[in-house]
Amino acid sequence: MSRRRLAAAATVVGLVAAGLAVTGSTAVANGDGYSALIQRASYGVPHITARNFASLGFGAGYVQAEDNICLIAGQMVTVRAERSRWFGAEASNVSSDLFHQKAIDDQVAERLLNGPRDGVRAPSEQVRDQMRGFVAGYNAYLRDGKAITDPACAGKDWVRPITELDMWRAYWARMVLASSGALAxxxxxxxxxxxxxxxxxxxxxxxxxxxxxxxGAPAGLGSNAYGLGRDATTSGAGMLLANPHFPWDGTDRFYRMHLKVPGRYDVEGAALVGDPLVQIGHNGKVAWSHTVSTAQRxxxxxxxxxxxxxxxxxxxxxxxxxxxxxxxxxxxxxxxxxxxxxxxxxxxxxxxxxxxxxxxxxxxxxxANATNNRALDGWLAMGQARSVGELRTVLDKRQFLPWVNVIAVDRRGQALYADHSVVPRVxxxxxxxxxxxxxxxxxxxxxxxxxxxxxxxCELGRDPDAAVPGILGPANLPTLVRSDYVTNSNDSYWLANPEHPLEGYPRIVGDEQTQRSLRTRLGVHQVQQRRNGTDEFAGRGFTTSNLWDVTLGNRVYGGELVRDDLVRSCEAEPTATTSDGATVDLTAACAALRGWDLRVDLDSRGAHLFTEFVGAGGLRFADPFDPTAPLSTPSRLAVDDPKIRTALADAVQKLDGIPLDARLGDIQTEPRGAEHIPIHGGHHDVGAFNMITSGFAPGVGYPKILHGTSFLMAVELGSDGPSGRQILTYSQSTNPNSPWYADQTRLYSDKGWDTIKFTQRQLRADPNLVTYRVGERRD
The missing domain is CATH 2.30.120.10 (Aminohydrolase, N-terminal nucleophile (Ntn) domain, beta-sheet knob region)
Structure with missing residues (x-):
């Protein structure tokens, strides 16, 4: 049947996209058509309500096209095996196209859809409806006829309507990101x-x-997460920190949204651009996040x-x-x-x-993920869970997480860690x-x-409790439920809670009794110090306010351990030889490191010098790792190792033309048009919890953020409903002509936040709220 968009709805959307205030709503079709209510809150975050999952998908597809049409269109070019056609036949495009064309020829997406529609053997009707609606919403936006204002794809022939198969091919590409996709x-x-x-x-x-x-992990991806139970929070309610570290550009960006089908699904959080469901977020009783797992795929x-x-x-x-x-x-x-x-x-x-x-x-x-058709139904079911126990049942039944751990809490103050990801049965x-x-x-x-x-x-076989053949079942995967806390920062499951080490699992899942990263160690120390009241903040226990402050405290654990010894060594002998034989005066470096505040705040001076010192291989320890003291070893700088002085000299040489005591905010920035927004945060290797990785430009500094803290959420599941703070560091839209292109990036620079807006009361208190409807009917 033919389709006819509603001009009135499109007019309202056009006003919103232009940044103009709109009040009221526009009626759209009833019956079998699509209809979604969009409430755009501050920073352009859409709260989408629909009567069914097809219309919910329609609303999500429409608003994502409004904000990020070039990203989604580019993703579809990739999975259609057309990158060489549109972007040039360079080696990376040719390899990508051959890989995806092979998947098209093999009918990979079509085979994902075969089988009983139970959400385990094949996607459910609800998920199919949501994918179908997303396609319809995206295409409806294109048919509205408004000019695309993003210069990245304005007027480009590769921006075309999409199909349901395109969406399922894009879904499959997400599933194999850490396996076949990385090996393409x-x-x-x-x-x-x-x-x-x-x-x-x-x-x-x-x-x-x-x-x-x-x-065992996708390149450039990582995360921190805390699940804080009733013994760790001042209120006794569950509290979650979600802190994924994802790319700031490209199709692996997050998008904030709130999706609701009354009585069936109500979840606020973030999804990867182009996906129809929230992947990290909360409902009224459960909150969850993901961190990249160490397991092999x-x-x-x-x-x-x-x-x-x-x-x-x-x-x-x-x-x-x-x-x-x-x-x-x-x-x-x-x-x-x-x-x-x-x-x-x-x-x-x-x-x-x-x-x-x-x-x-x-x-x-x-x-193991090449046939994973369970993920969207898994995330849908997570969003409908009412307790940690119900969420664990979802994980056990569906075994859908492609390459991530889950950290979750519930309203009763239970905290869960599980690496219930898809792992080959070794x-x-x-x-x-x-x-x-x-x-x-x-x-x-x-x-x-x-x-x-x-x-x-030697075939993989089948565990009796596994959802499908060839993967480890729940009994062979680590799970921990606590009333105090669980945490993960991309090391293995072993010390999700140091009071209860997880041990005895197959090596393919992760390592045990091995050295933890500095970021992992700092993450645990921060929780323990806040519980004990031994950090810089008042009182004991977590609130969403001090959880935010802890996360953005920008401590550098490597500096806390070795800076003083490094300065003493530097001042004792203020000249050194670089790895290429040049002699360097270290006097200014000694002074910059001594004056450094051991943080990666905008006002931190000398932080970049320590980062480059570590990057040159200078963080070498004198004491060995002790598995009986995994959070405190190693800790002493090997001051007699000549490679330490060489690394410092190499760092000084690399930073030639950049003041060694420069403010981090003056040299680490993110461009938004002609604006260069100062960005705080630091590298994983130095032990910065708030991880930011940036590109280096000689004589300039770090003028572009590559990846790191992206979606950041501190949410408490209190008796009055969810509350807390959240932000999308790189902002909601990639379009430089969008009002939501840089606003959250500036907010992040100031360590600010947007509030949780889960209830209508919270949402209607937003002075920037704009309401409109989108829809389409069949004639």
Missing amino acids: NVIVAAAPPTASGVSGPANAPQTAAVAAAVD FVWHRLDLVPGDPTSYRYDGQPRKMTARTVTIQTPDGPISRTLYDTHFGPVVVVPGQFDWTDTTAYAITD TDSLATTCIPAPFQSVYASTGQAVLDGSRSS
Whole structure:
């Protein structure tokens, strides 16, 4: 049937997009059409109410298109395998297109939708409705006919209507971000050996994304989270800190929104741009966040190749032929074709120097998330949970989290930590029996499992409590419920609460009794000191106010441990030699470090010098890690190690032209048009809890933030409903012509916040509230 948008609704939306006040609402279609009420609060945050999930998706698609149409359109170009066509045939675009075209040819998205619509074996009707509505809302915005004002895509032919398959392909790309997606270039580059006996020249070099996938985490992603139970808060109610560290640019940006279907779903928080459901947030009784997990998402299979035929492998003594598939993409210079290879385990992969394809051996991977069609239903069910116990049941039943932990609290003051993410089923028994001897040490140190691919007995199998075959079931995954606190800052599950270490889980999930990062250690210390009242703040226990202050206190734990020893060493001998042999006067460096306040605040002077010192390899400890004192060791600077002085000299040399005692806010900024907004926060490696990573420009400083604190929320689930603070550091819209392009970024610079607005009373108290409706009917 034909569709007709409602001109009145579009007019109201146009006024809102222009930043003009609008009051009242505009009627839209009833019956079978889409209809959503949009209440835009301060900073452009949409609160969307609809009578069903299809209309809720419509509202989410419409407002996200209003604010970030270029991001979503660009994401669709990627999953349609059209980056080379529109953005040029550079190597990264070609690899991306070949990877996604292979997924299109394999009908990956279509297969995700097969099976009973129960939210476990295939997406439910509610989730399908929401995806369908999101597509309709996005397309309705395009059909409204208003000119796109974002210069990133204004007038571009690649901004086109989207389909439901586009959305499911984008969903799949999110699922494999830490696995196949990170290995895309070495999947599409894998080629049989040449006459030299090693992989052919199509092999791509190892990239940062590949290294990150091998390490078990997506490149550039991380997070902090606290789940504070009744024994840690002044009110006795549960309190949550959500502090994901995600890219400030690109499709992995968050978007704040509040979604409501009365009586069925009511969640405020944030989703990744282009997604129809809140992924980090709260309802009236439960709040949750995610941190990137250390677990591996795929396993390697070492293939014993048939002599004389490097595209066949032996399996239980019988030869099996690889599947060779020619994938073709279009570029401005004509088509590019590549032959890609699959096994019954999954694609053949070559990581040069690590996993090569030779005359005798090749390697394939099994990606546990490649068939994960459960995530949207999982997040939907999380949003409907009424207690930590109910949320845990959701995790156990659906096992949907692709590459993250969950930290949650409820109104009764229970706190939950769980790494119930999707993890390949490598039990201790399987690892002992099926990982060949040369790879046992690799598994022990990294969790990467290289299985013997020649035996069916080394297949992943199925845990009796697992949602699907090939993954670890809940009994093999770490979970902890406490009334005091749980925390995670991207180390493994081991010390989610140091009073109750989690131990005895398969190595593929994470490491135990190993050194924790400085950020993890500071995160735990901050909780313990606040509970004891031994930090800089008044009283004992957490409120949302002092939780915010603790998070943005900008302490640098590495500096607290070693700065004084470093200064004494520097002042005792104020000259040093750089790694390239130059002699450097350290006098100014000594003075800058001595005057540094051990923080990464805007007014902190010398913080950048310590950051560069650590980046040059200077943070070297004299004392070893002690697993019986994991939060206090190591802690002493190895002052006699000559590499420490070399690192300081290298840092001074790198900062040539930048005052060593410069204010951080003068040299670390985020551009918004002609404006350069000062940004506080620091690097993970120095032990900054409020993590910010920025690009370095010689003689200038750090003029662009790359990733770090993004969506920040401190929420308490009190008797009167949720309350607290939140902010999206890089602001709601990527469009420089939007009124919501820089407002929250300035707010973050001032350590300000927006308030939780979950109830209508809270929302109507917002003086900037604008209300309108969007909808569409079928004629």
